Amino acid sequence: MLQLNQIHKVFNEGTLDEKIALEDINLTLKPGDFVTVIGSNGAGKSTLMNMISGVLTPDVGEVFIDDRKITNLPEYKRSRLIGRVFQDPMAGTAPSMTIQENLALAYNRNRRRTLMKGVTKKLRTTFQEALETLYLGLEDRLSAKVGLLSGGERQALSLLMATFTEPKMLLLDEHTAALDPARAALITKLTGEIVERTQLTTLMVTHNMQQALDLGNRLIMMDSGRIILEVDGEDKQNLTIEALLHEFQRIKGSKMTSDRALLG
Amino acid sequence: MSSAMFGAVESGIIYAIMALGVYLSFRILDFPDLTVDGSFVTGAAIAAILIVNGTNPFFATLLAIAAGFLAGCVTGLLHTKGKINPLLAGILMMIALYSINLRIMGRSNVPLLNEESVFTKIEVFFTSTGLDALFGSMAAAIGLQNLTSTWSVLISMLVVTALIKIITDLFLRTQIGLALRATGDNKRMIRSFSANTDQLTILGLGLSNALVALAGALIAQYSSFADVGMGIGMIIIGLASVIIGEAIFGTKTIAVTTFAVVGGAIVYRIVVSLALRVDFLETGDMKLITAVIVIAALVLPQLIDGQKERIRKKKKRLQQEMKINEMKKGGEEYASTKSNSQSI
Ligand SMILES: Nc1ncnc2c1ncn2[C@@H]1O[C@H](COP(=O)(O)OP(=O)(O)OP(=O)(O)O)[C@@H](O)[C@H]1O
Numbered sequence: 001m002l003q004l005n006q007i008h009k010v011f012n013e014g015t016l017d018e019k020i021a022l023e024d025i026n027l028t029l030k031p032g033d034f035v036t037v038i039g040s041n042g043a044g045k046s047t048l049m050n051m052i053s054g055v056l057t058p059d060v061g062e063v064f065i066d067d068r069k070i071t072n073l074p075e076y077k078r079s080r081l082i083g084r085v086f087q088d089p090m091a092g093t094a095p096s097m098t099i100q101e102n103l104a105l106a107y108n109r110n111r112r113r114t115l116m117k118g119v120t121k122k123l124r125t126t127f128q129e130a131l132e133t134l135y136l137g138l139e140d141r142l143s144a145k146v147g148l149l150s151g152g153e154r155q156a157l158s159l160l161m162a163t164f165t166e167p168k169m170l171l172l173d174e175h176t177a178a179l180d181p182a183r184a185a186l187i188t189k190l191t192g193e194i195v196e197r198t199q200l201t202t203l204m205v206t207h208n209m210q211q212a213l214d215l216g217n218r219l220i221m222m223d224s225g226r227i228i229l230e231v232d233g234e235d236k237q238n239l240t241i242e243a244l245l246h247e248f249q250r251i252k253g254s255k256m257t258s259d260r261a262l263l264g
Numbered sequence: 265m266s267s268a269m270f271g272a273v274e275s276g277i278i279y280a281i282m283a284l285g286v287y288l289s290f291r292i293l294d295f296p297d298l299t300v301d302g303s304f305v306t307g308a309a310i311a312a313i314l315i316v317n318g319t320n321p322f323f324a325t326l327l328a329i330a331a332g333f334l335a336g337c338v339t340g341l342l343h344t345k346g347k348i349n350p351l352l353a354g355i356l357m358m359i360a361l362y363s364i365n366l367r368i369m370g371r372s373n374v375p376l377l378n379e380e381s382v383f384t385k386i387e388v389f390f391t392s393t394g395l396d397a398l399f400g401s402m403a404a405a406i407g408l409q410n411l412t413s414t415w416s417v418l419i420s421m422l423v424v425t426a427l428i429k430i431i432t433d434l435f436l437r438t439q440i441g442l443a444l445r446a447t448g449d450n451k452r453m454i455r456s457f458s459a460n461t462d463q464l465t466i467l468g469l470g471l472s473n474a475l476v477a478l479a480g481a482l483i484a485q486y487s488s489f490a491d492v493g494m495g496i497g498m499i500i501i502g503l504a505s506v507i508i509g510e511a512i513f514g515t516k517t518i519a520v521t522t523f524a525v526v527g528g529a530i531v532y533r534i535v536v537s538l539a540l541r542v543d544f545l546e547t548g549d550m551k552l553i554t555a556v557i558v559i560a561a562l563v564l565p566q567l568i569d570g571q572k573e574r575i576r577k578k579k580k581r582l583q584q585e586m587k588i589n590e591m592k593k594g595g596e597e598y599a600s601t602k603s604n605s606q607s608i
């Protein structure tokens with residue numbers, strides 16, 4: 001499904017601000033995999049997502065989707081294959097356009113846009129049915145401007161829009177981080193339901209350890225641009241926060257001792 | 265209504281086409297496009313020079329539209345592919361067009377007196393079919409006489425501008441139109457829905473400047489000359505129309521807003537023609553008047569809102585005070601009954 005081969009990315013190479021954001025990243029996702037990604041600030045999680053979505057291109061390494069090389073495919077072409085929800089609830093929708101217009105934009109993701117009417121009667125019914133699955137009453141507000149919705153409502157709409165045409169992949173970058181706990185729980189639940197129903201191959205970044213454990217069949221931990229831990233299948237099911245933190249300490253610790261050994 | 269006022273309405277309706285173009289770039293694409301000052305003249309220049317050389321005025325006007333479209337596309341290319349800031353891309357294109365317009369015309373002014381124009385053709389059509397007489401008597405019936413020698417300009421331009429407004433509304437609701445609006449609203453989002461924002465920006469600027477050039481071509485034929493300086497300050501006039509229209513008629517939906525833009529363009533012309541009647545103001549003061557109108561349209565709504573807010577707060581404060589007073593009174597009464605009861 002998705003394959004990342006030896007991805008390297010350095011920002012501002014050769015300057016004082018040089019920053020190695022990704023170092024030798026190898027990752028393969030099977031169809032239907034739901035991978036949660038954790039790691040401290042600056043670990044390179046968003047950079048990894050941007051590599052896949054085409055916002056950034058790797059210095060070294062290749063990106064494949066379904067054995068098709070997409071390393072240098074422009075972002076707008078890749079987004080036919082990849083749905084995204086951003087951390088900022090403002091980022092995923094067009095605020096001055098209505099709910100139905102936003103959904104129409106999402107609906108045309110993998111179609112050629114023409115001079116046909118964007119929102120038809122038939123589509124409106126489709127949109128209403130889709131909005132009902134969010135249980136937010138948005139199906140009755142099709143002609144409301146999205147700018148009037150709350151952050152949680154917008155994020156739910158973004159999630160629906162990102163998955164509307166069932167792309168090959170779903171990328172979620174801390175998409176519940178800006179919401180209050182109740183809304184975050186709601187979006188988390190919706191995410192689980194949608195991914196379950198559509199069997200989308202999903203990569204989800206989160207700082208919420210519990211969320212990372214509850215959702216998905218795989219978990220990866222990143223640190224300083226590297227993937228330092230991968231947990232799959234049954235191990236993932238039995239994983240606890242304590243075990244995860246312990247493991248993090250152990251890896252960091254051993255790295256520190258090896259550093260010390262090197263220096264010594 | 266005087267014939268000067270009638271002329272203001274007539275030209276206002278033509279300038280409304282330019283204002284719709286400015287609305288496309290400025291509001292829909294969120295791109296402050298200064299190309300307008302140049303592309304307006306390009307439209308005028310192409311129409312004028314072709315007409316002088318005997319081309320059919322309708323065909324000349326069509327070519328003017330195409331030239332405006334191209335000019336807008338170049339600005340779009342400078343911005344998207346050349347990564348030049350929107351304002352700078354527009355300014356660069358504006359000064360480049362100044363020279364190009366001079367080249368097109370071959371001199372700084374091309375008079376069109378005694379030439380065939382779309383307006384002479386339409387007037388012939390109106391008189392020969394009796395439409396002119398019909399509108400004339402209809403106007404006379406509601407007390408409008410001796411305003412104009414022909415109604416053909418007003419009526420035909422009203423139809424053209426209304427058509428352009430309606431087509432713009434419809435276009436902005438198509439799949440491409442929605443993507444264009446999203447490009448101005450949230451580029452990052454629409455890119456994640458596989459829209460090529462560069463292409464859409466170029467298309468939007470092309471359409472915008474096509475309308476501007478059409479207005480230029482029509483104004484040249486309306487006023488019987490094309491001049492290389494006729495575009496100076498055009499962007500501000502366009503903005504003035506958009507801002508005045510939005511302030512007066514609102515922006516509830518796209519259709520309302522485009523109506524507002526057309527209305528704003530006409531109101532702007534009327535205000536200017538009224539201002540010019542004031543004794544100490546002369547034609548040279550036009551630009552200053554325009555600046556004052558735009559500032560007024562931007563600042564007045566704020567002042568009005570601020571005033572409303574102040575009144576609302578004052579009311580609220582009074583209510584609050586009354587409530588407190590009542591509570592105090594109640595308390596005092598309670599206290600007095602208490603002391604009374606004690607004294608007994
Ligand atoms: N465009 C950029 N230019 C320069 N440096 C960048 C750029 N984008 C990211 N970085 C740097 O790369 C590193 C990784 O950033 P990234 O955004 O991927 O972290 P993250 O894991 O998503 O962190 P967070 O949890 O805070 O979102 C950081 O040190 C960041 O400062």
Ligand SMILES: [Mg+2]
Pocket residue numbers: 045046047173
């Ligand atoms: Mg991040």
